[in-house]
Amino acid sequence: xxxxxxxxxxxxxxxxxxxxxxxxxxxxxxxxxxxxxxxxxxxxxxxxxxxxxxxxxxxxxxxxxxxxxxxxxxxxxxxxxxxxxxxxxxxxxxxxxxxxxxxxxxxxxxxxxxxxxxxxxxxxxxxxxxxxxxxxxxxxxxxxxxxxxxxxxxxxxxxxxxxxxxxxxxxxxxxxxxxxxxxxxxxxxxxxxxxxxxxxxxxxxxxxxxxxxxxxxxxxxxxxxxxxxxxxxxxxxxxxxxxxxxxxxxxxxxxxxxxxxxxxxxxxxxxxxxxxxxxxxxxxxxxxxxxxxxxxxxxxxxxxxxxxxxxxxxxxxxxxxxxxxxxxxxxxxxxxxxxxxxxxxxxxxxxxxxxxxxxxxxxxxxxxxxxxxxxxxxxxxxxxxxxxxxxxxxxxxxxxxxxxxxxxxxxxxxxxxxxxxxxxxxxx
Numbered sequence: 275x276x277x278x279x280x281x282x283x284x285x286x287x288x289x290x291x292x293x294x295x296x297x298x299x300x301x302x303x304x305x306x307x308x309x310x311x312x313x314x315x316x317x318x319x320x321x322x323x324x325x326x327x328x329x330x331x332x333x334x335x336x337x338x339x340x341x342x343x344x345x346x347x348x349x350x351x352x353x354x355x356x357x358x359x360x361x362x363x364x365x366x367x368x369x370x371x372x373x374x375x376x377x378x379x380x381x382x383x384x385x386x387x388x389x390x391x392x393x394x395x396x397x398x399x400x401x402x403x404x405x406x407x408x409x410x411x412x413x414x415x416x417x418x419x420x421x422x423x424x425x426x427x428x429x430x431x432x433x434x435x436x437x438x439x440x441x442x443x444x445x446x447x448x449x450x451x452x453x454x455x456x457x458x459x460x461x462x463x464x465x466x467x468x469x470x471x472x473x474x475x476x477x478x479x480x481x482x483x484x485x486x487x488x489x490x491x492x493x494x495x496x497x498x499x500x501x502x503x504x505x506x507x508x509x510x511x512x513x514x515x516x517x518x519x520x521x522x523x524x525x526x527x528x529x530x531x532x533x534x535x536x537x538x539x540x541x542x543x544x545x546x547x548x549x550x551x552x553x554x555x556x557x558x559x560x561x562x563x564x565x566x567x568x569x570x571x572x573x574x575x576x577x578x579x580x581x582x583x584x585x586x587x588x589x590x591x592x593x594x595x596x597x598x599x600x601x602x603x604x605x606x607x608x609x610x611x612x613x614x615x616x617x618x619x620x621x622x623x624x625x626x627x628x629x630x631x632x633x634x635x636x637x638x639x640x641x642x643x644x645x646x647x648x649x650x651x652x653x654x655x656x657x658x659x660x661x662x663x664x665x666x667x668x669x670x671x672x673x674x675x676x677x678x679x680x681x682x683x684x685x686x687x688x689x690x691x692x693x694x695x696x697x698x699x700x701x702x
Contacts, residue, residue, distance in 0.1 A: 277293055277294075277295055278293065278294050278295075278296060278302035279291075279292075279293050280292060280293070280294065280302070280306050280311070282306065282311040282312050282575070283311065283312050283575075283577065283604045284310055284311055284312075290311045294306060312575040312577070312604070352387055352389060352390050352416075352417050353387060354446060354449060354450045354453060355450055356385065356386060356387045356390060357390075357417075357418075357419075357446055358443060358446035358447045358449075358450050359385075360381060360385060360390065361422070361439055361442045361443040361446060362440075362443040362447070363381055363384070364377055364378075364381060364439050364443075365436060365439035365440045365442075365443055367380065367381070368435065368436045368439060369436050369440075374401060374407060374435075375398060375401045375402050378394055378397050378398045378401060379394075379398045381394055382394035382395050382398055389417070390417060393414050393417050396410075397410045397411070397414075406430060407426055407430065407435070408423060408426045408427040408430055411423055411426065419586060420582050420585045420586060421442070421445065421565050421568070421569065421582055421583070421585075421586040422442045422446075424569060424574060424578065424579075424582045425438045425441060425442050425568065425569060425572050425574070426438055426439070426442070428569075428572045428573050428574045429572070434572075434573075438572060441568055441571075441572060442568075444568075445564060445565065445568050448564060449561065449564075452557070452560065452561075452648065455652060456557070456655070459652070459655045459656060459659050460655075460659060462659060462660075462663055463659050463662045463663045463666070466662075466663045466666045466667065467666055468512070470666050470667075470669070470670045471508060471511075471512050472485075472486070472508050472509075472512075473485070473486045473670055474486075474670060475504070475507035475508040475511065476507045476508070476511045477507050482676060485504055485507040485508050486504070488503075488504070488507075489501065489503075489504040492504075526540065530590060537590035538590045538591050538594060540590075541554075541589060541590050541591045542591060545591070549654070549658040549661070550658065552651075552654055553651050553654050553655050553658065554589075555589075556647045556648075556650055556651035556654070557647075557648070557651050558587045558588060558589035558592050559587070559592070559619070559620075559623060559643075559644075559647050560644045560647045560648045560651065561586060561587040561588055561589075561644075562583050562584060562586070562587040562589075562592055562596070563583075563623075563640045563641070563643045563644035563647065564640070564641065564644040565582065565583035565586040565587065566579055566580060566583035566640050567636075567637040567638070567639075567640035567641045567644070568637075569582055569583060570636060570637050570640070571637035575604070576603050576604075576609065577600040577601070577603045577604030578600065580596050580599050580600040580603055580609070581596055581597055581600035583596060584596020584597065584599075584600075591618065592618060595616040595618045598612075598615075598616065599612040599613055599616065602615075608631060609627055609631055609636070610624055610627045610628040610631055613627060622646070623643055623647070626639050626640075626642065626643040626646070627639065627640070627643070
């Protein structure tokens with residue numbers, strides 16, 4: 275018999291923690307549920323309750339998390355494509371009957387990301403020492419998202435780890451496709467902005483004369499403006515702007531991780547922006563719906579699934595709203611009513627969630643909701659991308675036209691002054 279520690283909530287929504295003895299995690303989960311407790315997690319203890327060993331084992335991931343949070347928030351984590359491929363290969367190896375330790379060791383030698391390779395080496399060592407996969411992954415929040423961690427815990431609890439790994443791979447591949455879609459939609463406006471800056475340069479905004487025009491005039495010998503001046507005005511200035519933008523983004527991510535209120539305030543500013551706000555909100559709701567459907571369909575309690583889905587949405591505002599929803603749902607309130615009280619979710623989303631609750635097909639309805647929101651966000655993003663690119667084109671055309679008009683006005687004024695000087699000479 276093994277000892278399993280668990281945490282969950284009673285039917286009244288009150289927290290409940292304790293330990294049970296069982297031959298495996300599935301039997302332990304069944305005994306806890308028979309006591310009327312909705313599980314949030316259940317883990318095997320390496321020593322009986324009351325000893326210090328489980329606490330020491332749980333402390334190591336927390337120390338790693340505290341050490342990693344600043345780096346994880348300032349720098350990007352594992353590329354999503356690499357992470358999706360890892361979980362797909364991991365699921366395939368488990369499906370083929372390869373033990374977990376050997377699967378992780380095999381993947382360690384095949385992944386391309388150096389950071390993921392070093393993490394898998396440590397995971398392989400700790401798994402060989404008898405630790406659970408979810409406990410090991412918990413120590414690397416910059417590598418493994420909360421959704422993957424909770425689904426692996428659910429798979430370990432119910433003996434469905436293989437199915438959970440396939441579900442995680444499916445979810446990450448859909449998320450990757452959505453990111454690629456967003457990259458395609460924003461590529462055209464980005465190219466327009468870069469081209470516009472190469473034409474206008476810094477002097478186009480400070481002196482209202484495009485850098486390209488000054489370079490052409492300088493090549494004609496009409497003013498002193500060399501190629502190095504043009505590169506300094508455009509390429510070097512653009513590089514400085516991009517570096518400052520990256521530093522600002524890294525600092526903003528650190529601040530959002532340190533002070534959640536800051537992240538919520540920045541996101542509210544984005545969502546208040548005409549055009550952009552609706553797209554940002556709908557893409558966040560798309561991630562939320564898909565994550566919630568995957569977690570709930572995996573057997574995770576609805577309250578825990580809502581909280582994790584909020585964090586997986588990438589939206590600070592939605593994550594904060596989801597925490598309140600999770601508390602109410604765990605206390606017995608309906609999901610649709612709890613979502614409606616936040617004021618964050620549009621009427622269409624609430625109607626689809628209500629239909630899913632009434633028909634008992636919530637996970638499938640959440641997936642349909644995500645597909646609807648993604649299609650609507652894609653349509654709006656297409657429209658706003660073209661409007662933005664057109665606006666940039668008009669701005670460049672106006673500034674180039676102004677520069678040409680100023681050039682000819684200056685040329686005409688100089689010619690007039692020269693003619694007036696010749697007239698006075700003849701008169702004398």
